[in-house]
Amino acid sequence: MIRLGIIGAGAVAHFHAASAARISNVELAAVCDLRDEAAQRVASPWGASVYGDYRAMFREAGLHAVIINTPHALHLEMVVAAADHGLHVLVEKPMATTIADCDRMIRACDEAGVALVIGQIQHFLPEKLAAEEVLASGELGxxxxxxxxxxxxxxxxxxxxxxxxxxxxxxxxxxxxxxxxxxxxxxxxxxxxxxxxxxxxxxxxxxxxxxxxxxxxxxxxxxxxxxxxxxxxxxxxxxxxxxEHGTISCSPHNGTLVRSNGATRTVWEPQPEDIQQGFFLQLQDFVTVLDGGTPKVSVDHAxxxxxxxxxxxxxxxxxxxxxxxxxxxxxxxxxxxxxxx
Structure with missing residues (x-):
């Protein structure tokens, strides 16, 4: 069982938490935020512990991995601290605010032997995956x-x-x-x-x-x-x-449409759960990396x-x-x- 922590109970924390509940070998163990009420809102549906200090969470919660969902300039210190505690890390985009910080994060995780994955959610949204499939087919050149x-x-x-x-x-x-x-x-x-x-x-x-x-x-x-x-x-x-042979229009509002030879077809229609599905697929990808797999989005890309x-x-x-x-x-x-x- 992978015990997962979340730092930052902001807008997307609920998506991360609900995604963890859908994966059989993942348990949301702890949520950390300076705002206790916000942390409680994310943690309580899943019985997770609440912390106001992420370093205390790292020491006490028995975690294996952490999602970092905080202001961008804080990513470096939190990733380095997670690596020091032997925790695998999924950090929200942007990876950091400087290239030097990106490189320090990569180096810290490499030296600690832990995974570093960046949450580039676009790669997991259903309408974008539909576009990727069309491009990969080669039909449009x-x-x-x-x-x-x-x-x-x-x-x-x-x-x-x-x-x-x-x-x-x-x-x-x-x-x-x-x-x-x-x-x-x-x-x-x-x-x-x-x-x-x-x-x-x-x-x-x-x-x-x-x-x-x-x-x-x-x-x-x-x-x-x-x-x-x-x-x-x-x-x-x-x-x-x-x-070469057509166009693809991709939007969460209108879905994914392909235009070729004067005709348009819809390859993905928007669904209410698309955003949640994207976060689920992203976390599933992270878990695959912890099992020795390769992330869909490389750190070099991020x-x-x-x-x-x-x-x-x-x-x-x-x-x-x-x-x-x-x-x-x-x-x-x-x-x-x-x-x-």
């Missing part, structure tokens, strides 16, 4: 271009205060919501990012970016455009994949997403394109072009 558009809300009071702290969140809409767009676009595009340009907006008087656009070229030549817009007139969350977000901020500030090096050297991950050819 090669991916040529991707457009990803997602709305959000970064007005004051729209979310917990820590999201508006660059030090704690690592950025604003691009680090948070844009990370999801980058994750699925790089995944569907089939290669790492080679170069990019970006712009950001700071609206509503908040200290982090509220909107952003990134234009990317993947190393295989696929072109990707990503737009994240706050407080838009309509709620949109769509990735459109343009292939690290690359952080790298690309940070490079986007650099491009937006400088006004120049950025070329990403293939090297994993944390001190030389991006080169600013001094002039555009």
């Amino acid at each position: 090669r991916v040529l271009m991707i457009r990803d558009y997602r709305t959000t809300d970064y007005r004051p009071g729209s979310r917990p205060d820590w999201f508006f702290s660059e030090a704690m969140a690592g950025g604003g809409a691009l680090m948070n919501i844009g990370g999801h767009c980058l994750d699925r676009s790089i995944w569907f595009g089939g290669a790492a990012v080679g170069s990019l340009n970006a712009s950001t907006l700071n609206r509503f008087g908040v200290p982090v970016e509220t909107d952003g656009a990134i234009a990317l070229t993947l190393r295989n030549g696929v072109h990707v455009s990503i737009s994240v817009v706050s407080d838009a007139a309509q709620r949109v969350d769509e990735v459109l994949v343009v292939c 690290r690359h997403i952080v790298e690309v977000v940070l490079a986007s901020y650099e491009a937006a500030t400088s006004g120049n394109p950025v070329v990403l090096n293939a090297s994993r050297d944390a001190t030389n991950t991006a080169r600013i072009l001094s002039e555009v050819p």
Whole structure:
């Protein structure tokens, strides 16, 4: 039996807890949050213990693994502490707020001999899995271009205060919501990012970016455009994949649709349980890793997403394109072009 702990009783903690209840060899043993009432709400349906100090939970709860669901800048210290206690770790995206922190997390878990998996939930959502299946079939040929558009809300009071702290969140809409767009676009595009340009907006008087656009070229030549817009007139969350012989539109609101030869077919219709199913599949994947399997999402992929977000901020500030090096050297991950050819 895998005794599982959760740190952070925020918005997605209930999804993690309910997922654990569906897996026969997993027991939710403990939940930790500075807010006792929030921790109780997540823990009580499953009879889990409640802690206000994650280090005490690590010492006392007899855990085998932990899910870290906390503000982004806290991931490093909690992952390192978990590794020191011999605990396997599933940490929510973004992996960290700097490449140096990502590398320290990887090193700590490698040295401790524990698993480190990053919760890139896009890879487990049913509508995205349906798109993956169509792409893998080859019926539409090669991916040529991707457009990803997602709305959000970064007005004051729209979310917990820590999201508006660059030090704690690592950025604003691009680090948070844009990370999801980058994750699925790089995944569907089939290669790492080679170069990019970006712009950001700071609206509503908040200290982090509220909107952003990134234009990317993947190393295989696929072109990707990503737009994240706050407080838009309509709620949109769509990735459109343009292939040689057709297109795929993928959205949690409208499902997954394939257009080819002048005809459209639906390969996935949205279901009320889709988000919960995604978290279940993600936890199931984590358990498979603990049994010696390979994670669906590599740590290198999750690290690359952080790298690309940070490079986007650099491009937006400088006004120049950025070329990403293939090297994993944390001190030389991006080169600013001094002039555009």
